[in-house]
Amino acid sequence: MLPQEPPSRRTRFFSPTPCEVSRVSDNHTETGAGAVPRESAAAPESAPSAATSATPANHGYTEVNLGTGAEGNDGSPKSHDNASRENTRRGRHSRHRRNRDRDRPNREPSDDNGDEVEVRDNRPPPSVPPDFPVYSLNDLKRMPAHKLLDIAEQLNIHEGVARMRKQDVIFALLKVLTRVGDGVAGEGVLEILPDGFGFLRSADASYLAGPDDVYISPSQIRRFNLRTGDEIAGRIRSPKDGERYVALAKVDTINHEPPEASKNKVLFENLTPLFPRKAFRLERGNGSTEDITGRVLDLIAPIGKGQRGLIVSPPKAGKTVLMQNVAQAILANHPDVYLIVLLIDERPEEVTEMQRTVRGEVVSSTFDEPAARHVQVAEMVIERAKR
Numbered sequence: 136m137l138p139q140e141p142p143s144r145r146t147r148f149f150s151p152t153p154c155e156v157s158r159v160s161d162n163h164t165e166t167g168a169g170a171v172p173r174e175s176a177a178a179p180e181s182a183p184s185a186a187t188s189a190t191p192a193n194h195g196y197t198e199v200n201l202g203t204g205a206e207g208n209d210g211s212p213k214s215h216d217n218a219s220r221e222n223t224r225r226g227r228h229s230r231h232r233r234n235r236d237r238d239r240p241n242r243e244p245s246d247d248n249g250d251e252v253e254v255r256d257n258r259p260p261p262s263v264p265p266d267f268p269v270y271s272l273n274d275l276k277r278m279p280a281h282k283l284l285d286i287a288e289q290l291n292i293h294e295g296v297a298r299m300r301k302q303d304v305i306f307a308l309l310k311v312l313t314r315v316g317d318g319v320a321g322e323g324v325l326e327i328l329p330d331g332f333g334f335l336r337s338a339d340a341s342y343l344a345g346p347d348d349v350y351i352s353p354s355q356i357r358r359f360n361l362r363t364g365d366e367i368a369g370r371i372r373s374p375k376d377g378e379r380y381v382a383l384a385k386v387d388t389i390n391h392e393p394p395e396a397s398k399n400k401v402l403f404e405n406l407t408p409l410f411p412r413k414a415f416r417l418e419r420g421n422g423s424t425e426d427i428t429g430r431v432l433d434l435i436a437p438i439g440k441g442q443r444g445l446i447v448s449p450p451k452a453g454k455t456v457l458m459q460n461v462a463q464a465i466l467a468n469h470p471d472v473y474l475i476v477l478l479i480d481e482r483p484e485e486v487t488e489m490q491r492t493v494r495g496e497v498v499s500s501t502f503d504e505p506a507a508r509h510v511q512v513a514e515m516v517i518e519r520a521k522r
Contacts (some may be wrong), residue, residue: 270322313373322368362519403521411439417464
């Protein structure tokens with residue numbers, strides 16, 4: 136009798152004529168899709184005699200034992216598990232290598248061992264072309280993003296500039312522009328940190344820290360007797376190895392005066408407070424609706440130079456509009472006055488409206504920022520007003 140195999144490993148092929156049962160021995164595997172007839176291929180000599188006996192019960196069918204697939208054509212066992220594990224390992228290693236190459240900042244490919252492969256880059260290194268226009272730090276900060284990208288293309292800066300923030304693009308431009316000539320002209324308001332060094336913050340960014348800030352060394356702060364709130368202008372040098380910021384190489388002016396004049400300047404804390412003697416004239420005389428506000432203030436509550444004021448009113452009474460009218464009147468009637476508008480815990484749309492209607496310096500800290508940011512902005516503005 137034929138040894139019966141499990142039903143899941145047996146396959147029946149229909150044949151128009153009765154065929155005999157062909158069993159595969161343990162050391163031999165048939166290469167055809169079905170059973171081989173007796174006339175076309177004889178059974179192996181080592182096969183038992185029962186393998187060639189007919190089975191009249193299976194008329195019109197041929198039973199073939201497909202086996203377990205563990206034997207090869209030469210009788211040696213197949214290592215399907217080892218092969219599949221090897222393929223899985225190679226595929227996993229290839230995926231890890233692709234992910235590693237994708238996460239690299241310079242997108243440098245690597246070999247199977249994880250070592251970087253040298254890639255030939257035919258693009259020229261970043262450099263300043265001849266007859267290139269001179270830009271200051273404030274010019275770069277006021278430019279739109281697409282203009283900065285055009286300048287980066289002219290300077291052959293290609294390392295992920297399109298994915299950088301505006302402040303990071305400005306820092307990349309400064310590293311190239313400060314290599315030639317006397318450096319780049321820059322200015323800002325000084326903020327001295329507790330560690331002794333400081334940075335020049337930009338009023339356009341509401342004195343918020345950024346990668347394009349200019350570093351001020353402690354020796355320069357002691358040499359020129361600098362304090363928080365001083366507006367400093369000078370020449371910027373490129374960062375040295377290991378430095379993350381551009382640094383101030385030369386101080387040209389301090390609060391729009393020569394550096395020597397600031398050494399003998401009296402501190403604000405040592406000044407004598409006095410009552411105001413001069414008033415701001417808020418009426419412009421153009422007969423507009425906004426001019427009525429200035430006329431009423433001149434009659435009822437005139438504002439003196441150096442005076443403090445407080446507006447107390449319910450919500451939606453027009454405090455912001457009143458402040459805008461006062462600011463516009465001061466700018467129109469007193470062009471020698473430097474105007475700073477500070478908005479704390481305001482809505483962003485109100486900040487935008489104030490920036491578009493007032494030509495002065497508008498510094499803000501909106502309601503979505505933390506309280507520490509409110510305090511930092513308020514301290515910077517009050518120190519700036521003291522200088």
